[in-house]
Amino acid sequence: MDVFSALQTAVSGMKAQGFSLENISGNIANSQTTGFKRVDTSFVDLVAEQSPSRQVSGSVRANSVLTNSIQGNIIATEIPTNIALNGPGFFAVQAGAGSINGQTAFTPGNLYTRRGDFKQDNEGYLRNGGGAYLTGTSLDPATGLATGEGPIQISTLPVLGKPTSTIEYSTSLPQTPAAKLTGAVFSADSKTPIILDGTGQTGTVAAGDASTLINGSHEGPILQLYSSSGQPVTVNTRWAKVQDATAQVGETAAKPAVWNLYYANSSTAGQTSSQWTNAGTAFQFDTTGKLTSPATNSISIPNITVNNVALGNITMSYGAGGLTTTNGNTITPNYFRQDGFTSGTLKGISVSESGEVVGSYTNGNTIALARINVVQFANPDGLKADSSGNYRQTLDSGVPLTGLNGTTIEGQNIEQSNTDIASEFSKMIVTQQAYSANTKVISTAQDMMSSLINIIR
DSSP, X not given: OOHHHHHHHHHHHHHHHHHHHHHHHHHHHTTTSTTOOOEEEEEEEEESOOOGGGOOEEEEEEXXXXXXXXXXXXXXXXXXXXXXXXXXXEEEEEEEEEEETTEEEEOSSOEEEOOOOOEEOTTSBEEOTTSEEEEEEEEOTTTOOEEEEEEOBOOOSOBOOBOOOEEEEEEEEESSOSOOOOXXXXXXXXXXXXXXXXXXXXXXXXXXXXXXXXXXXXXXXXXXXXXXXXOEEEEOEEEEEEEOSOOOTTOSSOOOEEEEEEEESOSSSOTTTSOEEEOSOOEEEOTTSBEEESOSSEEEEEEEEETTEEXXXXXXXXXXXXXXXXXXXXXXXXXXXXXXXXXXXXXXXXXXXXXXXEEEETTSOEEEEEEEOEEEOSOGGGSEEOGGXXXXXXXXXXXXXXXXXXXXXXXXXXXXXXXXXXXXHHHHHHHHHHHHHHHHHHHHHHHHHHHHHHTTO
C-alpha cells in the first residue's frame, strides 16, 4: 500500500465515522420519540490485497444495524387508548391516503410499528402520533361476532338492549332447611297441586296460597332480567324443599331430596300478594348432596312473564356441581350472571390485556368492540424502516405471524425509545476520536508526499 492508498483509506475511515455520527445524532434526536428503535453502526474492513503475505487493510465500510428486537421502557399515561407491547411484536397499522367523500381513505397493505400512543380521532379511528391507523377485527356489540377487518373505527351510536336468554347460577341448598313446604299449594282455577316431587304438576300458585309458599320456602336470588326491548325487570325467586331424602315405611331405599324453584309474577306487589310460578323442574339430590336429576347442566324455564312483561323462555345454566345440598339450614349463594342488558351510550373506551378494545356504556356494561392485530416476525431486525416509526416487511424479516404468542398488552401505557443517551454520548466521543485519528493519517501522508516532492529540489 502506497501513500496515496493510505490517503484513500483514511478518507474511507472519515466517511465511516461520519456515517456513525449520523446514526448517533439520529438516535439522540429521537430519544424522546415514542416507540423509536435506535440504529447502531457496525464497521466492516475491506481487504485490498488477497495474498496472505501481503494482506493489509484497504479501507472500511460502515453499516447500519437495527435494534427492532430491543424493547424500550414502558411508562404509564393518562390516556386509556395508549397501548404498549411487553415482549416481541408489532402493531399492524395502515397509513391514510387522503379523504374520499369526507371519509378517510387508506393505502393498501399493512405497516408495522411499536408506537402505541393511539387516540381516537373525530371519525372514531384509533390513530397514533405518527399518523398511522390501528387495524384489527371489528366486533358487533350485540353479538360479539366479527364484522370486518381493517382500521378500527369506534362507533358512538347507542348500543341496543339485549334480552336475557341465559342465567348462569350456582348455589348450595341446605339439607335441613329452616322452612319446608309440607302442604301443597294450588292453582286458582283447577285446584291442582303446584309442587313437583318428580311426578307432580307445574303451574301458577294462586295469590291466596302465596303465604303458604312463602312460609315453607327460602328466598332465592333476586334477578335483574331484560325484555326484548331492553326493559329491566326484577324477578323474585323462592326455593322450596318438597321432599326429604328419607326412606318410607316398606321401602328399601331412601327417596331423593327434592327442591322446587318458584318465581313471582309481580315485582311490585308484596310477596304474599303475588302469584308464583313453579319453574317446572324437580331438582333431586342424593344423600351426599349431589344433584341426580335432571341429568343435564341446565334447564329451560318456559314463558316467564313478570309485571305483564313477557321475558320468554330463559335457560338457567348451573353447570357441573353448580347445584348441591350441604349441611346447614340456610341457602348459600355462590354465583349469578345473566346475559341481557338495557340500551346505553358509549362513555369511554380502553384496551384489555388480551388486546380487545372495550367500550364502557352508560348501562353499566363493558363490551368488546374490536380485537387488535398484533404480529411477530422471525427476524424483526430485517424489517425496513419507514417514516413516522413504521416498518415494512422484507424478505429478510419473513412473513408476519399473527398473535401475541407470549407478548402481553399494557393498556394506558406507551413504550419509550430504546435510545440510551449516556451510551450514545460515549459512542460519540469514540467516533470523534476515531475521526480525528483518520485526519492525522491524512496529515502524515501529506507530510510524506511533501518530503518526496522536496527530494528533486
